[in-house]
Amino acid sequence: MTCAEHLAEFVSRMGYDDLSDNAQKQLKIRILDALGCAIGAIEGRPVQMIREHIQEFDHANHCTLIGGGHAAPDRAALYNGALVRYLDFNDSYLAKGETCHPSDNLAPVLAATEYAKGHGRDLLTALAVAYQVQCRLSDVAPVRAAGFDHTTQGSYAVAAGVSKALGLDRVQTANALAICGTAFNALRVTRTGELSNWKGLAYPNMAACCTNATFLAKRGITGPLEVMEGEKGFMDAIAGMFQIDWSCEDLERVRNTILKRHNAEIHSQTAVEAALSLKASHPFNVKQIEHIDVEIFDVAYHIIGGGDEGDKTIVRTKEEADHSLPYLIAVALLDGNVMPEQYRTERITRQDVQQLLHRIAIRPNDTFSSRFPAEMPCRVTVALRDGQVLSEERKDYPGFTTRPMTLEKALEKFECLAAPYTTPALRRSIASAVNELDLIPVADLTHLLNEVRSPLAQQESEIEPVSKE
Numbered sequence: 001m002t003c004a005e006h007l008a009e010f011v012s013r014m015g016y017d018d019l020s021d022n023a024q025k026q027l028k029i030r031i032l033d034a035l036g037c038a039i040g041a042i043e044g045r046p047v048q049m050i051r052e053h054i055q056e057f058d059h060a061n062h063c064t065l066i067g068g069g070h071a072a073p074d075r076a077a078l079y080n081g082a083l084v085r086y087l088d089f090n091d092s093y094l095a096k097g098e099t100c101h102p103s104d105n106l107a108p109v110l111a112a113t114e115y116a117k118g119h120g121r122d123l124l125t126a127l128a129v130a131y132q133v134q135c136r137l138s139d140v141a142p143v144r145a146a147g148f149d150h151t152t153q154g155s156y157a158v159a160a161g162v163s164k165a166l167g168l169d170r171v172q173t174a175n176a177l178a179i180c181g182t183a184f185n186a187l188r189v190t191r192t193g194e195l196s197n198w199k200g201l202a203y204p205n206m207a208a209c210c211t212n213a214t215f216l217a218k219r220g221i222t223g224p225l226e227v228m229e230g231e232k233g234f235m236d237a238i239a240g241m242f243q244i245d246w247s248c249e250d251l252e253r254v255r256n257t258i259l260k261r262h263n264a265e266i267h268s269q270t271a272v273e274a275a276l277s278l279k280a281s282h283p284f285n286v287k288q289i290e291h292i293d294v295e296i297f298d299v300a301y302h303i304i305g306g307g308d309e310g311d312k313t314i315v316r317t318k319e320e321a322d323h324s325l326p327y328l329i330a331v332a333l334l335d336g337n338v339m340p341e342q343y344r345t346e347r348i349t350r351q352d353v354q355q356l357l358h359r360i361a362i363r364p365n366d367t368f369s370s371r372f373p374a375e376m377p378c379r380v381t382v383a384l385r386d387g388q389v390l391s392e393e394r395k396d397y398p399g400f401t402t403r404p405m406t407l408e409k410a411l412e413k414f415e416c417l418a419a420p421y422t423t424p425a426l427r428r429s430i431a432s433a434v435n436e437l438d439l440i441p442v443a444d445l446t447h448l449l450n451e452v453r454s455p456l457a458q459q460e461s462e463i464e465p466v467s468k469e
Contacts, residue, residue: 016125042452046197055069089340093138105134109126112214120438140242146239162176179223180223182227193310271380284384291361292382376397
C-alpha cells in the first residue's frame, strides 16, 4: 500500500467522535478567528479583484461567498480563502523547519461541506483532518529550506479535508491526494525578496485548484499513487525521506496551533509585545530613540529580520510591511498598536515610521534559536539619546501554546475586525452559529456569512440580483 493510500485510510477512518472536547473547542475558536479575519478583509483591493474575476466567469450558485453571492466550490475556496488570508492575521503552526497557517483550509472545507449539504459536525471533522495532515507534514517533511512554499504540504491537507467533507471513499481520496500532491508544489520565492500580492493569494489559489482536482477524483480521475515515495516523487525530489504512521494519528494537532494577538507576521508577535510593554512601562518620546536592537530566534531573523529572505528595511506595500520586523517594531512604538489600519498606504509611507525603522537592527541569537519552536524568545533593547537603555525579554505571548487564546479574547478580536461590515445582531448570530456548529447544518452558518456587507457585492446586486436557488 502506498503512502497516499495509507493517508486516505486515515481520512476515511476519522469521524466526529474522534474529536476530543478540547480539540472541538479549539477548532471553533479558530473558525471564529478566521471568519473575523475574513470579514475584516472584505475591502482589500486584491480580494476585490478576485471577486471581479469570479463575477465575470462564474454563474454557479453552489457555495456562499462571504459578503454576499454564490459561486462554484473551487471559486468559493479561492475568494473566501483570500479573505481569510489577506490581513495575515489568522492562526499559525510552528514546526522546527516550517511554518503554516492551518485555518487557510477553512475556505475549501467550508465550500465542500456546503456543496455536500453537510452538517456542522462534518465541517469540524473535515477541518480537523486538514489541520492534522498539514501540521504533521510540516513536522516531518519541511520544504522551506529546499526552496518550496508551505502550500506544498497544504495541497495534501486540502485534498484530505475536501475529500472528507464530500464523503469520498478511500480510492477516490487516495487519487485526490495523488493528483494534488503531484500538481501543486510552489516555490518559496513567493515570500522572499520584493513581496507581491501573491504572498496572500498563493494558498487560496492552491486551495481552489485542489478543490477542483478533488472533484475530478470524485468523478473517477486517477492520479500517481506513489506521489510521496515514488521515483521523482515528493520525498525523492523535495522533502527527503520521512515516515508518518497514519494508523496512529488522531485529530488533536489543532491544539498546538497558535493565534495572533497583533496583526503581524507570526514570528514577530513576542517582539511586538516586548516593544509595546517597554513603551507602557517606561513612557518615552519616540523621537528620542537613538537606536533599537532586537535579538531573536533564527527563523524570525531569516524570514522578517533581513536574513536569508531579503532586506526588510525597504517597505512600500502592505505585503512588505507585515513581513518586516523593523517596520512592525517602529509602527508599534509610534501608534501603540499593530492592526489593519497600520497597513494603509498613507501610514506605511509616512516619514516617522520610515525613518525609525532604519534605526532598528535585528540579529539572531543562538540561545534563542535553540529554544524555538517551544518558545518564541526575543529581547528588545531601546537606547535613548539621554543615555537611558531600556530592555525587555519575552518568550511567549497571549495566543501562544503556553498561553492559549480564550474564547472571550477570540470574541473581542472577532468583534473588532467584523464590526465595520456587520450589525451587532449579525455578529452575535455568527458567533453563536460557530459555537453551536456541532448542532446545526452548515447552511445555517453560510446563510449568515451571506449577510455580511460587502461594498462590491452590493454593487453587483444593484446591477443583477444573484439567484439563491
